[in-house]
Amino acid sequence: MDKRVLFDFEVDFTNGGGIQGQEFRLDIDGDDISDEELATYIVKDMRLLMVGEVRILNKRIISEKHKRNPIDEVIDN
Incomplete structure (x- = not known):
């Protein structure tokens, strides 16, 4: 069965401001x-710069068909 992670996140930038996401699925x-792997993925996939703290919240694993290539293939590139 295919697995996905459903979570909320908050990213703080070192030069001020931040972004957040709710019910994000990967x-x-x-x-x-x-949580560390998720944080790395978000920063790299969204091409964020000057990232301070990344918080992963309300994380849960769900069974749902994959929508794109596995996360390992994206992070390694």
Whole structure:
């Protein structure tokens, strides 16, 4: 069965301001993913610069068909 992670996030920028996301979904390869891996993925995939703290909130793993290539293929590139 395909797994996805459903979570909220907050990103603070070192030069002020920030962004947030609610009920964000990402395909994952496996049954779990760490908060650190999610934070790295968000920063890299969104091409964010001057990132300070990244907070992952309300994380849960759900069974749902994948929508794009597995997260490992994106982070390694």
